Each structure stands twice: as structure tokens, then as C-alpha cells.
Amino acid sequence: MMQQTSDKQWFDQLVMELRLRQVHGSAIGDTIASAKELLNDTGQQAEEAFGSARDYAAALELPSAPKHEWVRKALWPALLGLLAFLLFNQAVVSWTRQELLLVSPAQLILLATPVVLIAFLPFYLDAVIRRIWVCVGITAICMLSGLFSAFATPTNRAEAWLALDPLPWLIGGALVMVVLSLRNTVRSFHSEDDDDITSPLSGPTESTGAGARAMVQVTNWLFPILALAMLGLALAFR
Amino acid sequence: MDVSNSGPQTTGSEDWPSDWLRATLGFLALRALSAGPSYGYAIISELERHGFGTIKGGTLYPLLTRYETAGLVTTEWRAGAGGPGRKYFALTDQGRAELTRLSADWRRFATISTDYLNP
Structure with missing residues (x-):
């Protein structure tokens, strides 16, 4: 059960890492299936056979969609x-x-805050996904700016x-x-x-x-x- | 190729320096495919049986993926009998030519190294 749980986490992380690299869904499916095939054959845990999901996703160098x-x-x-x-x-x-x-003007600035934060998302998307406090912080800023705009x-x-x-x-x-x-x-x-x-x-x-x-x-x-x-x-x- | 059809050479696992394996694994993997299409575990077992130690999936699959991109191998999924499917890797003509070239280069390099070590 423990192995299944840790493998599930590993595969979830692998999918996230490949998605972050803009790898197409069919290539992700192929990667998952071949990894599961090997684990099924060897009885190893995913981390043991492939290393960290992040390093494995990087090592595969799969074709990806244009960056932006x-x-x-x-x-x-x-x-x-x-x-x-x-x-x-x-x-x-x-x-x-x-x-x-x-x-x-203050109201306009406060309303523009979430728009600007989302517009610049490509520059810090990795941090939002990898660090929960960045995600919470950005969400809080967006909510507070909306709230304060009502007072302004x-x-x-x-x-x-x-x-x-x-x-x-x-x-x-x-x-x-x-x-x-x-x-x-x-x-x-x-x-x-x-x-x-x-x-x-x-x-x-x-x-x-x-x-x-x-x-x-x-x-x-x-x-x-x-x-x-x-x-x-x-x-x-x- | 099938894991059950083990060859005569069983030299056991070896703990070679990782640098050596990193340098040679490419053409060793191509060599493991020279007898016919094969899949991940069978390739790992073949290399282990010939004394190269246990190659991890995290090392083998990225290598084969790069070879697929370079046109040295092709892949094909085949449904497994009662189990999950298997991804078979097969050498292309380009891959076979690359294996021939690298094998010749390696033999020359090994001869030079051996001669130097045994004056």
C-alpha cells in the first residue's frame, strides 16, 4: 500500500513536471506507460528505478510545444x-x-493588480506550482486587492x-x-x-x-x- | 528478444565506475537491440547478464528516447498477454550503421588502451 501511494505521488509529480515542460499529452501517456511497464517487470519503486520525477522528466528531453x-x-x-x-x-x-x-485612481490600481499578476504568470509559474506559499500569497493579494477596491x-x-x-x-x-x-x-x-x-x-x-x-x-x-x-x-x- | 532466453554468458553484476558506463552505455544498448526488437526490462537484463551491472530505468529510457529522436531506434507498443503492453525498441538502418561505427571505434580505443597498459 505504501509503495502504491509513493508511486502514485511520483507519477503525479512526473505528469506535473512534463506538463510544465509543455510535453504533449500523448507523449506523457507513453512515458507513464513505459515506466509502469518497467516497474511491473522489476518490482522496484518508481523513485528507486527512475530517480526523482523532476530529474527524470528533465533527462527525457521530450519534444515540447513552443515555450509560450x-x-x-x-x-x-x-x-x-x-x-x-x-x-x-x-x-x-x-x-x-x-x-x-x-x-x-486607487480603485483602478487595485483592480489592475490581479490582471497584472496573472499577465506575468509565465515568469513565476514554476514557483507557484512548486511552492504552496507562493500560490497562497498570490491568491491572497488578488483577493485583498479586490476587497480593498470596494473600499476605494x-x-x-x-x-x-x-x-x-x-x-x-x-x-x-x-x-x-x-x-x-x-x-x-x-x-x-x-x-x-x-x-x-x-x-x-x-x-x-x-x-x-x-x-x-x-x-x-x-x-x-x-x-x-x-x-x-x-x-x-x-x-x-x- | 526475451528475458527467458538467457544467453550463455552470465558474468554476474559488476560495480563499474559510473563514468565508464556513461561513456559506453549508448552503443551497448544499441548492441542489445542488434538481435531484434526488445523492451526495457529485457535490455536491462541482457546488459546485466553480460556483466555490466544493473542499469536503472532512469538511465536507460532517456538514452533510448534520445536515440528515437535521433532516428537510431523506432518504438512500437505491443499488447501484453493478460498484462500491460510493452514498448519495443528496434534498431533502424541508421542505428545499425551507428552501432557498427561505434563498435569499431571502441575496439580501436580498447586496443590502444590495453597496449598502453601492457607495454
């Missing part, structure tokens, strides 16, 4: 979605109260740096979120973008169940779902 392809394919759309969601949230309260959308909202027009009609921002934010979610939904059904980990003999091994597919769609529509919840709350408490 995921930035173009995943990060920029996610960032745009976050920006649209933040704008929608700012506009929705003003719109339900039939007020102007008032913005102060101007109470009257004299304090505001910008006074805008909230409706165009509300509609614009909603449109961007829906378009991005539709795009992600179409891409997730498109087989060419399929990067699931697949076994070389029996096909897909992970993320193929109905639950996993539903989870992908919930993730694709996360911002519109949260935005609808915010709209409901704003209408309820206006």
Missing part, C-alpha cells in the same frame, strides 16, 4: 475574461442603482477620477465573457486541440469521463456564471 504557446492559447483569453468580469462587476452595481460608474470606490462624483455610463461597460463585459466562453467551448470539442493524457494502447486515460467533461464546460463558462450571480446579488440588494 499556452500563453497565447490559454493565458491571454483567460486574462481578457478576467478583465471583462472585473469591469462587469464594477458596472453592475452602478447600473442596478441607476448611478454613474465612478472610478478613482468613490462615494460621490467629486471624489471620482472617471464618471462613466455603466451600461456600455456592462454590455461590453458580458459580450466579451460570452464570446470567450463560446470560443473555449468550441475548442474543447475540437479534437485537434485535444491534449489529454492518452495511453499508447488503450486510448484516453484521464479527463474523459462525463464528470470531467462537465467540469471543463463549467470552467469554460465560469466568468459568465459568476457574473450572473453578481447580477442577481446586485438586483437583490439594490
Whole structure:
């Protein structure tokens, strides 16, 4: 049991290390299957046969996608979605109260903080994944900046740096979120973008169940779902 | 190649300096494939049986992966009988030529070294 647990941890870490190196899912599946084949033959533990998962992943030198392809394919759309969601949230309260959308410089900086932190994610992604305190710290900064931005909202027009009609921002934010979610939904059904980990003999091994597919769609529509919840709350408490 | 078909030479495990194995493992692995397609454990067993000690999977697989990328070996998954599948490695023509070249170079180097050690 102990061996199975430590081997499972080793394989989980190997998958993470190979994912960090942008190795394609089919190559990861092949690597896992060949490692399991040898362990099955020798009865060794994974760490004993292959060394640390990190060193083994590095030693394999498997072909990888261009280093920043995921930035173009995943990060920029996610960032745009976050920006649209933040704008929608700012506009929705003003719109339900039939007020102007008032913005102060401090509020703008606080709202920009999570956007900037995510934009620079490629530079410190390894640290976020390998060190839990970095991940917790970044999450805390994002949450606190969102919280403090609420306190930095101007109470009257004299304090505001910008006074805008909230409706165009509300509609614009909603449109961007829906378009991005539709795009992600179409891409997730498109087989060419399929990067699931697949076994070389029996096909897909992970993320193929109905639950996993539903989870992908919930993730694709996360911002519109949260935005609808915010709209409901704003209408309820206006 | 099959592990059960053990050859006549059984010299037992040796604890060679790791530098020596690092330098020679490449063409030794190619040699282990010269008789026909083989899989990880069979290659390790073949080398162990011939006295090179136990080669770890963490050493062998990265080497074979690099050889696959370089076109020296090809791979094929074959379903196992009642068990998991096996990944078979096979020499390509380029791999066979490389084995011939490296073997000749090594024999020349070994002769020179031996001559020097036994004046």
C-alpha cells in the first residue's frame, strides 16, 4: 500500500513536471506507460528505478510545444475574461442603482493588480506550482486587492477620477465573457486541440469521463456564471 | 528478444565506475537491440547478464528516447498477454550503421588502451 501511494505521488509529480515542460499529452501517456511497464517487470519503486520525477522528466528531453504557446492559447483569453468580469462587476452595481460608474485612481490600481499578476504568470509559474506559499500569497493579494477596491470606490462624483455610463461597460463585459466562453467551448470539442493524457494502447486515460467533461464546460463558462450571480446579488440588494 | 532466453554468458553484476558506463552505455544498448526488437526490462537484463551491472530505468529510457529522436531506434507498443503492453525498441538502418561505427571505434580505443597498459 505504501509503495502504491509513493508511486502514485511520483507519477503525479512526473505528469506535473512534463506538463510544465509543455510535453504533449500523448507523449506523457507513453512515458507513464513505459515506466509502469518497467516497474511491473522489476518490482522496484518508481523513485528507486527512475530517480526523482523532476530529474527524470528533465533527462527525457521530450519534444515540447513552443515555450509560450499556452500563453497565447490559454493565458491571454483567460486574462481578457478576467478583465471583462472585473469591469462587469464594477458596472453592475452602478447600473442596478441607476448611478454613474465612478472610478478613482486607487480603485483602478487595485483592480489592475490581479490582471497584472496573472499577465506575468509565465515568469513565476514554476514557483507557484512548486511552492504552496507562493500560490497562497498570490491568491491572497488578488483577493485583498479586490476587497480593498470596494473600499476605494468613490462615494460621490467629486471624489471620482472617471464618471462613466455603466451600461456600455456592462454590455461590453458580458459580450466579451460570452464570446470567450463560446470560443473555449468550441475548442474543447475540437479534437485537434485535444491534449489529454492518452495511453499508447488503450486510448484516453484521464479527463474523459462525463464528470470531467462537465467540469471543463463549467470552467469554460465560469466568468459568465459568476457574473450572473453578481447580477442577481446586485438586483437583490439594490 | 526475451528475458527467458538467457544467453550463455552470465558474468554476474559488476560495480563499474559510473563514468565508464556513461561513456559506453549508448552503443551497448544499441548492441542489445542488434538481435531484434526488445523492451526495457529485457535490455536491462541482457546488459546485466553480460556483466555490466544493473542499469536503472532512469538511465536507460532517456538514452533510448534520445536515440528515437535521433532516428537510431523506432518504438512500437505491443499488447501484453493478460498484462500491460510493452514498448519495443528496434534498431533502424541508421542505428545499425551507428552501432557498427561505434563498435569499431571502441575496439580501436580498447586496443590502444590495453597496449598502453601492457607495454
